[in-house]
Amino acid sequence: MLQIHIDNSSDMPIYLQIVEQISGAITRGSLPPGYQLPTVRQFAIESGISQGTIKHAYDALEQTELVRKTRGSGTFVSIPKQTRGEGAKAQAMDAIDSLLNRMQELSFSPQDTRIFLDLKLREREQHVRFVSVAAVDCCPEALSAMSEQILGLPHTDISRFHLEDLLKSPAPFDPATDLVVTTPTHYEDLCGKIAPGYEPVRLVMTVAVNTAVDLATIPTDTRVGIACASRRFAQLILNTCDKFCKLKYPILKTYFNDGDSLAKMIKKCDRLILPPNYSLFTSPEEDLILKSCLGSHMPINYLYNIERGSLLYLEEKINRIYQTNQDKS
Missing domain, CATH: 3.40.50 (Rossmann fold)
Known part of the structure; x- marks a missing residue:
């Protein structure tokens, strides 16, 4: 039985919480090989999580080969291979096992190991600068929906800002990000408040x-x-x-x-x-x-989504900025 518990106070993105819990259930055997996961739509209805976030999680699980998607049938827990190959993924898992064994020998707890790994990953991420996006809207539901979709794009970090808070502030809005996005409805208000050097990207939102x-x-x-x-x-x-x-x-x-x-x-x-x-x-x-x-x-x-044309335009813009960032690093 698939049970997902989302910690809204966690810094971990929702899609990663889903990936972590499903992969853990598969590893423990709680979700056996051949088990059919709920459809994206069914999962969204039961959990209140956006379909885009759930699809992103399923895609990530498929990339790890923990699940497989069958067109017209659904998403299933993969049947494990009989023998472990010497491919890149198998070698990566061996390396992780060796690291975990060594940390255990040094008397570090699993929690300590997790902290150390997170610190080292953050150090490496500083050398691969993601594209920072500031999302602005007038209501929390629309802001959440917009942000979740943008987080599903590659190489992207996001900050959320409520328009009314920005308009009440006496200071210009200077988010120190690569991009600022909002809807056409709020574009003029935001342009009147934003610091020089920013040109907000207008994203059309529409009901799914x-x-x-x-x-x-x-x-x-x-x-x-x-x-x-x-x-x-x-x-x-x-x-x-x-x-x-x-x-x-x-x-x-x-x-x-x-x-x-x-x-x-x-x-x-x-x-x-x-x-x-x-x-x-x-x-x-x-x-x-x-x-x-x-x-x-x-x-x-x-489900309130970024219109497809707007999303494609934003993704292209993010990819160009990301490539420029890497060239500078």
């Missing part, structure tokens, strides 16, 4: 096709409820519902960390619409409430 289809197929007599962290994202969902849904009853709304309002709303509705990565914004009690109604209310994960 799968989400639009899910909304369009909600029966007319369904009582729908929206739970969000911000009123602006709730309004965004409402606008999308007006476009794709034909509902008999008004849509209910509530906001996370607002007492028992979520529990009260759930009792009044049949279906829920939730933002991507909603567990980042809920209290532990609210997270349990939402998990308990996965079967009864069939939550729709409102």
Whole structure:
């Protein structure tokens, strides 16, 4: 049984937490060879994590050959080879085993070893400078969705900034990053606040096709409820519902960390619409409430993605900056 627990306070990206836990379960035998992992969409609905983040994790697991993807069938835990070859990956695993054995001989604990390895990796990463991106938006849900997709691009580090905080500050916005990205809606406001030398990249955000289809197929007599962290994202969902849904009853709304309002709303509705990565914004009690109604209310994960053309443009720009950084190092 696949069980993933995300630590939102950790510095480790969410996709790496997923990779680490799935690979650990495979190594321990909890996920046996041939076990079929949930589809990206199913995983996203059950966990509240964006599909882009989950796909990134699955791709990383496939690169390690721990899982294999079969077109039209799904993603499965790989069946181990009968003999261990002398390829690069096998040699790398042997080298790691030797290192771990040596650290154990020196009486270092697994936690100490992990710290030392992390320090050495960070030292090496300083010589291979990634492209730093500052993402700016007005609501936390959209900012999280944008950031998760950008983190899925190669050679990228990201910092998040709320537009209102920047506009309230008396100082110019000088993020000291390679790129600044925002949406066309906030472009003018940001240009008026940003320090000289920066030209924000405009990223068009749009609702995912799968989400639009899910909304369009909600029966007319369904009582729908929206739970969000911000009123602006709730309004965004409402606008999308007006476009794709034909509902008999008004849509209910509530906001996370607002007492028992979520529990009260759930009792009044049949279906829920939730933002991507909603567990980042809920209290532990609210997270349990939402998990308990996965079967009864069939939550729709409102996936809000960077439009494909914008994403390709951004990826090309990041690749050019990355290459320039390496040439200078």
